[in-house]
Amino acid sequence: MKKIIIAVLLFVVAFITYVIFSVVIVYKRQPKISAEYISSFDPDDFFSDQVSCDRACVIEDNMQALIERLRMIERASERIILSTFDFRADNSGKKVLAALYNAANKGVEVKILIDGYCEMIHMKNNPYFMALSTLDNVEIKIYNPINILKPWKSMGRLHDKYLIIDNELYLLGGRNTNDNFLGENGHKNYDRDVLVYNTRPDTRDSSIYELYNYFDKIWNMKECRYFHDKASKGKKKKVFKAVEELKNIYLETMQKYPFLTEEFDYTAVTYKVNKISFLTNPVHIKAKEPTLFYSLISLMKKAKEEVKIHTPYIICNEMMYEALKEVCKGKANVTLMTNSPANNDNPFGASDYMLHKGKILDTGINIYEYEGGISYHGKSITIDHNISIIGSFNMDLRSVYLSTEIMLVADSTDLNKQLKNYMNYYEEASVRVIDLERVEMPEGLKRQEFTDKKEILVKIIKLFNRFRYLM
Structure with missing residues (x-):
């Protein structure tokens, strides 16, 4: 024995x-950025003197973000695309599942793409996801399912978050589909979406078609496999109960928010946009060429007056430090806001920032630490008075080299103004870092403190900082 x-x-x-x-x-x-990509990228391609058929606005509030998703799904008549890193059958997640189930029952084609890590933790044998997947016109695929026998595939994750409705609407940003980011329940995080409305769905001029192409590129990869799609799964007792619950949730939601079924004027809530473009990483599951980061840096280097960067955490290598130095050498005033270590709900990000804060300061960037008490997950950049960038990309090594990421770039003075107003709101609850020892504190603001448990966890993670390229 x-x-x-x-x-x-x-x-x-x-x-x-x-x-x-x-x-x-x-x-x-x-990997390093290739000469081919450098020669193909032109920052001027992201600007236009003509007004496009797309209009856009920022969706800032978590409750508003849930309502907008439900309204969009209710509006669908032909197809729905949802891509997300994390989808859970919690309070908000069930509302979205119920809306999707109802849309599919009405004949709408539904495709959902979810990361394999989420499937392993939150979806395997979950009756609510099985209930939705067994409908004839619903397909759910998993990007790079976790396989412990092939760990060399494990770090390539799907981090994109967007919802597309017909040829008319899409929502793109940093929010996952669960209570942490939607509605008024659960552990809250602050994040951000951009809503885009195509005013000419009868033409092919909108950026929505580029987003469809990007989705199809990933959907058709051999690394994406179907989630329980057998009709027999729907006959299980727990799945049948889940179906009935989803139907009841849908009815209760419509009774509580009857305006979701009413006509909605998207022109009234959105702004004119000259041009919308997308920046993405390669979509394979291996270590990636840092195309998205290079593109962001190239756009920021074009700034004449101001660059504002908001990121939940910042984990850089030498290439990234040097790139930020180049941006700071330009004419523009460059600021970056991130969570203070104690305000950060990511212990990896908190520990790395504490260890490498000096290197970030050495780039010349002006750092602000958010102290609002709720972890900030907004991933946004504004450049001068017209460029707004919103999406899933964090300023860390995982977003640069490991995950699929997508950022929307909009040339619009009105959208830029709206986004800056939201960003300024958070900056009012932040401290300006003077050096490693000193900060400038706004009157009345209190610095967040570590819980004993979190402080111990951060200290332990510091011991493994040599593996920061996996964080």
């Missing part, structure tokens, strides 16, 4: 070593 226990322990240790070694080796190499 003793020999069996020893053999089992040795196997477990060997397997864990195999997993760690595979991940560390495969993703340690960080």
Whole structure:
């Protein structure tokens, strides 16, 4: 018996070593930007003197973000596309599932793309997702499902978040589909979406078609597999109960928010846009060429007056530090707001910032630390008075090299003004970093403090900072 226990322990240790070694080796190499991409990228392509058929606005409030998703799904008549990193069957998630189930029952084609990590943690054998997936006109695919026997594939994750309705509307940003980001329940995070309305759906002029093409590119990858799509799953008792619950949730939601079924004037709530473009990473599951980061830096270097960067966390390598230095050498005043370590709900981001804060300051960037008490997840950049950039990309090594990411770039003075107003609101609850020891505190603002548990966790993570390229 003793020999069996020893053999089992040795196997477990060997397997864990195999997993760690595979991940560390495969993703340690960080590709450089290619000459081909540099020659193909022109910042001037993101500007236009003509007004486009697209209009846009920022969706800032979590409750508004849930309402808008439900309204859009209710409006759909032909097809719905949803791509997200994390989808949960919690309070808000069930409302979205119920709306999608109702739309599919009305004949709307529904396609949902979800990351494999979320499937493993929140979706496997979940009756609510199985209830939706068994409908004839619903397809759910999983990007890069977790396979512990192939750990070298594990770090390539789907981090995009967007919802597309027919050829008319889409919502894109940093919010996952769960209570952390939607509605008024659960552990709250502040994040942001941009809503785009195509005023000429009968033409092919809108940016919505570029987003469709991007979705199809990932959807058709061999690394994406179907989630339970057999009709027989719908006959299980727990799935049948989930269907009835979703139907009741839909009816209750419509009774509580009857305006969701009414006609809505999107022109009245959106702004004129000259041009909308997208910046993305490569979509394969290996370590990626940093095309999106290079593109953002190139656009920021064009600034003449001001660059404002908001990111939940900032984890850089030497390439990124040097790129930020180049931006700061220009004419524009460059500021960056991120969570203070104690306000950050990501212990990896908090620990790395504490260790490398000096290097960030050395780039010449003006740093603000958000102290609002609720973790800030907004991922946005404004450049001068007209360029607004919103999406899923964090200023960290994972977003630069490991995950799929998408950022919307809009040339619009009105949208830029709206976004800056929201960004300024958060900056009012932040401290300006003077140096490693000193900050400038607004009157009445209190600095957040670590809980004992979080402080211990951050200290432990610091010991493994050499593996920061996986964070």
